[in-house]
Amino acid sequence: SPSCADDKKRRVCYYYDPGIAHIKFSDDHVMVPARVAMAHSLVGVYGMLGDMRRLCTRPATEAEIRRFHSPEYVDLLRDLTPESYANDAALRQKAEDHHGIGGEDDCPAFDRLWKYCRGYAGGSLAAARALVDGASDIAINWSGGMHHASACKATGFCYVNDIVLAINELLGAFSRVIYVDIDAHHGDGVQDAFLDSNRVMTLSFHRYGKITPHKNFFPGSGAVNEIGAGAGEHYSVNVPLDAGVRDDVYHTLFKPIVGKAMEVFQPEAIVLQCGADSLSGDRLGGMELSVRGHAECVGFLRGFNLPLLLVGGGGGYTINHVASAWCYETAVA
Ligand code: V1S
Numbered sequence: 434s435p436s437c438a439d440d441k442k443r444r445v446c447y448y449y450d451p452g453i454a455h456i457k458f459s460d461d462h463v464m465v466p467a468r469v470a471m472a473h474s475l476v477g478v479y480g481m482l483g484d485m486r487r488l489c490t491r492p493a494t495e496a497e498i499r500r501f502h503s504p505e506y507v508d509l510l511r512d513l514t515p516e517s518y519a520n521d522a523a524l525r526q527k528a529e530d531h532h533g534i535g536g537e538d539d540c541p542a543f544d545r546l547w548k549y550c551r552g553y554a555g556g557s558l559a560a561a562r563a564l565v566d567g568a569s570d571i572a573i574n575w576s577g578g579m580h581h582a583s584a585c586k587a588t589g590f591c592y593v594n595d596i597v598l599a600i601n602e603l604l605g606a607f608s609r610v611i612y613v614d615i616d617a618h619h620g621d622g623v624q625d626a627f628l629d630s631n632r633v634m635t636l637s638f639h640r641y642g643k644i645t646p647h648k649n650f651f652p653g654s655g656a657v658n659e660i661g662a663g664a665g666e667h668y669s670v671n672v673p674l675d676a677g678v679r680d681d682v683y684h685t686l687f688k689p690i691v692g693k694a695m696e697v698f699q700p701e702a703i704v705l706q707c708g709a710d711s712l713s714g715d716r717l718g719g720m721e722l723s724v725r726g727h728a729e730c731v732g733f734l735r736g737f738n739l740p741l742l743l744v745g746g747g748g749g750y751t752i753n754h755v756a757s758a759w760c761y762e763t764a765v766a
Pocket residue numbers: 461462463537538539579580581589590591616618619651708710717746747748749
C-alpha cells in the first residue's frame with residue numbers, strides 16, 4: 434500500500450449519482466462521464482460500499498451555484514439545451530461569445546447539461562458538509578473536481594466549479610483550507626477564485642510548456658512565478674512539469690512541497706483533486722504516473738489526519754485506467 438497510509442481506520446463517506454452514466458458531451462468527445470460509473474462498479478465489486486457511509490444528497494440548488502457563478506452565466510446554464518442552442522441565435526451567440534459554451538466544442542451544449550452540473554456540484558457540497566458536521570473523516574465525490582470553470586465561463590470541459598463551492602462551504606467551519614491538484618492540467622479556476630485569499634492555499638502539479646512550436650499544453654497557465662496576489666501572495670503554489678514525469682521524480686517534488694506547505698500553512702481541512710490524466714497512457718496528459726504513484730498522493734495527504742475531501746472529476750481520458758485509480762484510491766481512503 435502507499436507508504437504514508439497508516440493502519441488507523443477513517444470514517445469515509447462516498448457520493449455517487451447513477452445519472453452520471455447517461456451523460457454524453459458529444460459522440461467523439463474525450464470527456465466520458467461514464468468513467469465515474471465504471472469506477473463505482475469496481476468499488477462495488479471489491480466490496481467497499483458496505484465500508485462507507487453512502488451520502489444521501491440532492492442536486493445543488495440554483496442559489497448554491499450562484500454563490501460563486503455570475504447571474505447571467507447561471508441563467509444561461511439553466512436555460513441551455515441542444516434545442517435552444519440550435520434554434521435561438523441570440524442565446525447561441527451569448528453562449529459562445531461570452532460564456533465558453535459551444536464554439537470549438539471543448540464545452541458543448543449537451544442534453545441534460547444543467548442536471549449534470551447540479552448533480553456533481555451537489556455531490557461536492559454534500560461531501561464538504563459531511564466534513565463540516567464531523568460525520569466523516571474523508572468524503573469522496575469522484576464526479577466532482579471541475580477545476581477550470583470560472584465565475585462566468587465554461588472552459589476545459591468544466592462548467593460549474595464544484596471545488597470552489599465546496600471550499601467555500603468548508604471555510605464556513607475551518608479557518609484555512611489547502612487545495613492540492615494532481616490532475617495533469619493546471620487548476621486555474623480554483624487558483625483564480627482564491628488568488629487574493631490567505632485562507633486558501635492552492636497547489637497544482639501539472640504539465641506545462643510548449644507541445645508544438647505554436648501551442649502550449651492546456652490551459653497555458655501555472656508557471657512557477659504565479660504566487661497569488663494581495664493578501665494571497667505566496668498562497669498560490671505552482672509546480673510546472675515536463676511531459677513524461679514518473680513516480681520517483683513526481684514524489685521527490687510532491688512530498689517535500691506539500692509537506693512544507695502543510696507545515697507552514699497549518700490548514701484545518703484538505704481538498705485533493707485526483708484528476709487521473711496524470712496516469713501513464715492517458716490520451717491527453719502525457720505524464721507517466723502509475724496507479725500506485727497517483728494513489729500515493731492520497732495516502733500522503735490522508736496521513737495528516739485532517740478532514741479530507743477527495744474529488745476526481747477533472748481529468749482522466751483512458752477510462753479503464755481512471756476507474757482502476759479511483760477504485761484503488763477509495764481503498765486507500
Ligand atoms: N489537450 C487537449 C484537448 N483535447 C480536447 C478535445 C478533444 C476531442 C474533443 F472531442 C473535444 C475536446 N480539448 C482539449 C483542450 C482542453 C483540455 C481540458 C482538460 C480538462 C481537465 O482534465 O483538466 C479537467 C476536466 N482544449 C484545447 O486544447 C483547446 C482547443 C484549444 C483545442 C481542441 N478543440 C476541440 C477546442 C480548442
